[in-house]
Amino acid sequence: MRIVVQKFGGTSVHTRELRERAVQKIKQALDEGFSPVVVVSAMGRKGSPYATDTLISLAREEFSQVEPRELDLLMSCGEIISTVVMAQALRREGLRSIALTGGQAGIITDSNFGDARILRVEPERIRKHLEEGYVVVVAGFQGVTEEGDITTLGRGGSDTTAVVLGAALEAEFVDIFTDVEGVMTADPRIVPEAQIIRGLTYTEAAEIVQQGAKVIHHKAMSVAREYRVPLRVRSLTNDGEGTIICDIKYLVERGIRGTGLRPLYSVAYRAGLAQVVIPLGEKPENKLRAFSSLAQKGISIDLINLFPDNTAFVVEEQRASLVKEILEKAGFTVTINAPCAKVSLVGFEMADRPGVMAQLVEAMQESGIEILQTGDSHVTISCLVWEKDMERAIQALHRKFQLDELC
Ligand code: ADP
Numbered sequence: 287m288r289i290v291v292q293k294f295g296g297t298s299v300h301t302r303e304l305r306e307r308a309v310q311k312i313k314q315a316l317d318e319g320f321s322p323v324v325v326v327s328a329m330g331r332k333g334s335p336y337a338t339d340t341l342i343s344l345a346r347e348e349f350s351q352v353e354p355r356e357l358d359l360l361m362s363c364g365e366i367i368s369t370v371v372m373a374q375a376l377r378r379e380g381l382r383s384i385a386l387t388g389g390q391a392g393i394i395t396d397s398n399f400g401d402a403r404i405l406r407v408e409p410e411r412i413r414k415h416l417e418e419g420y421v422v423v424v425a426g427f428q429g430v431t432e433e434g435d436i437t438t439l440g441r442g443g444s445d446t447t448a449v450v451l452g453a454a455l456e457a458e459f460v461d462i463f464t465d466v467e468g469v470m471t472a473d474p475r476i477v478p479e480a481q482i483i484r485g486l487t488y489t490e491a492a493e494i495v496q497q498g499a500k501v502i503h504h505k506a507m508s509v510a511r512e513y514r515v516p517l518r519v520r521s522l523t524n525d526g527e528g529t530i531i532c533d534i535k536y537l538v539e540r541g542i543r544g545t546g547l548r549p550l551y552s553v554a555y556r557a558g559l560a561q562v563v564i565p566l567g568e569k570p571e572n573k574l575r576a577f578s579s580l581a582q583k584g585i586s587i588d589l590i591n592l593f594p595d596n597t598a599f600v601v602e603e604q605r606a607s608l609v610k611e612i613l614e615k616a617g618f619t620v621t622i623n624a625p626c627a628k629v630s631l632v633g634f635e636m637a638d639r640p641g642v643m644a645q646l647v648e649a650m651q652e653s654g655i656e657i658l659q660t661g662d663s664h665v666t667i668s669c670l671v672w673e674k675d676m677e678r679a680i681q682a683l684h685r686k687f688q689l690d691e692l693c
C-alpha cells in the first residue's frame with residue numbers, strides 16, 4: 287500500500303469551494319495509486335464560527351479561568367467538525383470515507399493539556415480502514431491520554447498530526463496544503479516577489495522554520511527531520527509542485543538541486559520580542575546570578591550577547607515585565623526595548639562567503655533601519671530591529687541578496 291498523508295490547514299477547509307478543491311487533491315492522490323489519509327484543521331481564523339480562537343473566546347466569555355482539561359475538550363471540537371464536513375464532501379463525490387478523532391486515529395499523548403506531547407501512535411485502525419478502501423479523515427491538533435481524556439497539541443498542532451501519522455504509517459509523502467505556493471525565499475505576504483524554493487533538505491528546512499517561517503510548524507518539522515518523512519508543501523489553489531523537503535540524494539537525482547547552483551537563502555522573521563539589556567558591573571559572579579535567576583523561573587532567552595560588563599538578550603514580549611521583575615529582584619538595573627522583531631537571513635554555505643555581514647549592514651543602512659543587536663550561526667545571521675521596521679528590514683534583505691533571482 288502506498289500511503290500519502292494530506293494535511294489541509296485552517297485556510298484550506300474554510301469555504302465549500304476550498305473544500306471542493308481539497309477533494310480534487312484527494313482524488314488526484316487516489317488516481318496516482320495512493321491511499322490517502324487526510325488531516326484537517328479547524329475551519330478558518332478568529333471570527334469564523336468553528337475556528338479554534340472562536341471556541342476559546344466562547345469559554346472565556348463566561349469565565350476568565352477554564353479547567354485546562356475542559357478547555358482542550360472544547361478546543362478539539364473545531365477539528366472534529368472539519369472531519370465530518372470533509373468526510374461528507376468526499377462521500378458526495380462517491381468516495382468511501384470515515385472521520386476519526388485524533389484519539390480514534392491512535393494518537394496517544396501525555397496529559398499536559400494545551401500542549402500535550404505525543405507518546406506514541408497506534409496506526410492499526412487507520413491501516414484497517416485504508417485496506418477496506420476508505421479515505422480516512424483525521425482531526426488534527428489532538429490526541430488522547432491513556433485514561434481517555436482528549437488533549438490538544440498546541441499551536442500548529444495539525445502539522446504535527448500529519449507528520450507523526452506519516453512516520454507511523456511509513457507514508458511516501460506528507461503533503462501540507464496551504465495558502466502559499468510552497469516554502470518561499472520570504473513570506474510572500476511581506477515580499478510579493480519572493481520565489482518558491484523547489485527543494486530543501488531536512489536540515490535547511492528546519493533552520494528556516496526555526497527562524498520563524500511559520501509555513502510548517504517547528505515541532506512538526508523536527509519530527510519530519512528525525513524520522514526522515516518526506517514533506518511536500520503545496521498550494522491548494524494551483525497545481526504547482528510546491529516545495530519538497532527530503533534527503534539531498536533525492537533532490538539531486540531529480541535535478542532539483544545540484545552542484546553549481548547558488549547557495550540557498552531565505553529571510554525569516556519572528557515578531558513580538560523584547561530586548562533586555564543589563565549592566566553587570568565588576569563582579570564576575572553577577573553573570574551567573576543574572577542568567578540563573580531567569581533559568582530558575584523557566585524563562586528561555588535567545589540572541590544572547592555577553593560582554594565583560596554587560597549583556598543583552600531577547601525574550602518573548604509577553605514575558606518582558608516578568609523578566610524585568612525577576613532581574614530587578616536580583617539587584618540589576620534593567621532596560622527593556624520592545625516591541626522588537628528578529629529578522630534572519632538563512633543561507634547555506636554562508637560561512638564560506640565573506641562579506642555577508644557587510645551586505646546586511648549596508649541593506650539596513652540604506653533603508654534607515656536601526657540594528658539593535660545581531661547574532662549568527664554558520665547558516666544564519668539574525669538582526670534585531672524595532673517591530674515597526676520589520677517588514678522593511680525583510681524587504682531590504684531580500685533585495686540586497688537578490689533572492690528574487692534565486693531560481
Ligand atoms: P495553515 O492554516 O495552512 O497552516 P499558516 O498560516 O500556518 O497556514 O502558514 C502559511 C503562511 O505562512 C502563509 O500564508 C505565509 O504568510 C506564511 N509564511 C511565513 N514565511 C513563509 C515562507 N518563507 N514561505 C511561505 N510562507 C511563509
Ligand code: MG
Pocket residue numbers: 295442445500501502503
Ligand atoms: Mg499552520
